[in-house]
Amino acid sequence: MRRWTALALVAALALGLSACGSDTPSSGGAPSTTAGVPAHISTTPDGNITVYSGQHEQTVSQLVSAFEAKTGVKVKVRSDDEGSLAQQLLAEGSATPADVFYAENPPALNVLDAKGLLAPTAPSTLARVPSQFNPASGNWVGVSARAVALAYNTTQLQPSQLPDSILGLAKPEWKGKLGIAPGETDFQPIVTTIIRLEGRAAAEAWLKGIKANSKVYADNEALIAAVNRGEVATGIVDHYYWYRMRDEVGRSKVHTALHYFAPGDAGALTDVSGAGQTSSSKHPGSAQAFLAFLVSREGQQIIADSESYEYPLAKGVVSTKGLRPLADFGPSPMTIAQLGDGQQALQLLQQVGLL
Numbered sequence: 001m002r003r004w005t006a007l008a009l010v011a012a013l014a015l016g017l018s019a020c021g022s023d024t025p026s027s028g029g030a031p032s033t034t035a036g037v038p039a040h041i042s043t044t045p046d047g048n049i050t051v052y053s054g055q056h057e058q059t060v061s062q063l064v065s066a067f068e069a070k071t072g073v074k075v076k077v078r079s080d081d082e083g084s085l086a087q088q089l090l091a092e093g094s095a096t097p098a099d100v101f102y103a104e105n106p107p108a109l110n111v112l113d114a115k116g117l118l119a120p121t122a123p124s125t126l127a128r129v130p131s132q133f134n135p136a137s138g139n140w141v142g143v144s145a146r147a148v149a150l151a152y153n154t155t156q157l158q159p160s161q162l163p164d165s166i167l168g169l170a171k172p173e174w175k176g177k178l179g180i181a182p183g184e185t186d187f188q189p190i191v192t193t194i195i196r197l198e199g200r201a202a203a204e205a206w207l208k209g210i211k212a213n214s215k216v217y218a219d220n221e222a223l224i225a226a227v228n229r230g231e232v233a234t235g236i237v238d239h240y241y242w243y244r245m246r247d248e249v250g251r252s253k254v255h256t257a258l259h260y261f262a263p264g265d266a267g268a269l270t271d272v273s274g275a276g277q278t279s280s281s282k283h284p285g286s287a288q289a290f291l292a293f294l295v296s297r298e299g300q301q302i303i304a305d306s307e308s309y310e311y312p313l314a315k316g317v318v319s320t321k322g323l324r325p326l327a328d329f330g331p332s333p334m335t336i337a338q339l340g341d342g343q344q345a346l347q348l349l350q351q352v353g354l355l
Helices: 002-019 057-071 082-095 106-114 166-170 187-198 200-213 220-228 240-249 284-294 297-305 343-351
Strands: 049-053 075-079 100-103 141-153 178-180 214-216 234-238 256-259 270-277
Touching (some): 049 082, 057 075, 057 284, 100 284, 106 187, 141 240, 166 187, 166 234, 187 343, 200 214, 220 234, 220 256, 284 297
Antiparallel strands (some): 100 270, 141 270
């Protein structure tokens, strides 16, 4: 549970900073505007940079190599779980060596944003991505997306047997048929969405139901492998874990498929990975140039062609990996602002004993 432990510390430290008198508004509250963002922010490189990255190392390496070749800027990458990196940034404050924070999920970014540790992103960079994938503050930019799915073993279940709503997995008929990895940070936005759409009591009841029905796995890689070998019939995962498992075992040994929940359901969540410049960056021009590259056609094409199997977000770039089109999912049931910092979900997961 190392990933969630780190995120728990992020939430606790954020609350501690609030108690010390921070008056920075939370990203998870009422939507703010970008009226205070300067009309022009330089994206001209001005030195080498350090990136704290919680994203997939192979794809980040490709992005960094292409950026270095294009700009001449050298990039030092520190890779770790996003919760651990966000915790370190909160502790380091203005003394951090990081120029850019690149995260897998919005909550860690939202915590840092709320504490004033992220700087405004150049409007020209934000404009490359549809506005629903960017925070209202304009202090980080959405880079890629993934969809929540239910992986199921095709030798045990037929598509007609699968629920349209993720809430149905808490029903008694799913006892012993479900796998979950609640220690993964990917799981928290799902819980946040259920809290927002159905209320805290309903979310608690759902978590108790799936706890009773499920076998718990340490991470999504272990979960998708268990579904494929028939140890459990289904598992809640982000879509890309299935594709990576397919690459690992070979298509002839795949005994699973992906089921997507009905549009508008809490399980039909499109989650976003994003990046922002730290407010204390010593090389803001290079940091902004890196953010601009991530959502440029070249950077997004690297994501589209990569084996991270995520969805590029920039207009005009689509995945080349045979993914279901992102537009088919319809609007995500949650905005970036509504996903907030994940503290309510964390508390509820701890309360019911899933963490």
